[in-house]
Amino acid sequence: MVKESFNDKQSLIDALKECGAVRFGDFTLASGKKSSYYVDIKKASTDPLTLKKIAREATTLIRDMHVDSVGGVVLGSVPLATAVSLESGLPLVLIRKSDKSYGTGGRFVGDVREGSKIVLLEDVTTSGGSVKDAIEAIRAEGAIVEAVVTVVDRESGASENLASMDVKLVPLVRASELVSSPQ
Template sequence: MTYQESFLRFMVDCGVLTFGSFTLKSGRQAPYFINAGNYHNGNQLMQLGRYYAACIEEHHIPVDTLFGPAYKGIPLAAAAAVALSDQYRKTVNFCFDRKEVKDHGEGGMFVGKKLEDGERVVIIEDVMTSGKAMAEVYPKLKGAADVDITGMVITVDRMERALEGDKSAVQAVYEKYGVPVYSIVTMEDIIQAIQNGIIPGQEHLDAMLAYRKQYGVS
């Protein structure tokens, strides 16, 4: 079993990946839903960090520091940094931002590794729907130092068109910021895992294929 297949089974077991009929924020009626809020214990976080680390290793993403955008990205970046050390013997820094600049104590916008010019930074996020997270963190990171943002790692690439235009959020981010976005799995991986019996959902396969055909991008 590949780590992608293992991750899909992990998401199903955690109740994070479910199938049915869901109205998304975009208004689209989707046959599947991803609720990362169902990750809620230490064992899940440990395993999640390992999947992020595996994705970073598979794609050979150059990295000195993992950055976790507040708030969801904070534990994800920390878990991925631990996993890189534990699984691959690679020591990387991590840092995260505050929602508001601290005006006392050490002050500043960031907690953790102080960013420096030329530092290779990988952003760790959950899922990407619109690219809003990148729009928020890109100027913060570049404002802190002339860092090299070598990638963004997310759990799932939905591979669907944004509400405006014919590109996905992942494609739009790369076009606008020049930052490649890597995902642990894609919607295509989910469909294949159902077809191959890796995860349940056979009764929703036709709906998944129809949704992919209607809204999908390659």
């Protein structure tokens, strides 16, 4: 298996910037914190070339994890998890924020079985709070989550918060690499 090289990471950084996913200025994040940059992965996930690059990079990492499926929390991670599912050939699991009360109901779209190993995809992680609930829901069904692959880790506590749940955060790009890389 080919490990990630600097050129792969730099190519992803360049693609994120070229598609307009990285913007500099004064921003207020969902957490309420202020930031001098904003990462809008929705821009990347709606750009076919950038989405394909993300899927390839994530798939390279996921292959070494020996998982049964890839998952994403509705709605932000759906394009990422779908692209990785297509690239890797692994089944897809979508996790709703709460149970659906109509139709077939439930919290999951796709198979979440006892003992199955699921890796979650995230767009941008700050504290890891949004994915923690999904991990708890999956574990409540007896499935296993040991890792979350994120496109961009803002390096604001997500790694430590997920580690407290025995989950490893695996970033494709760290914010420090993204903002220090030449424009």
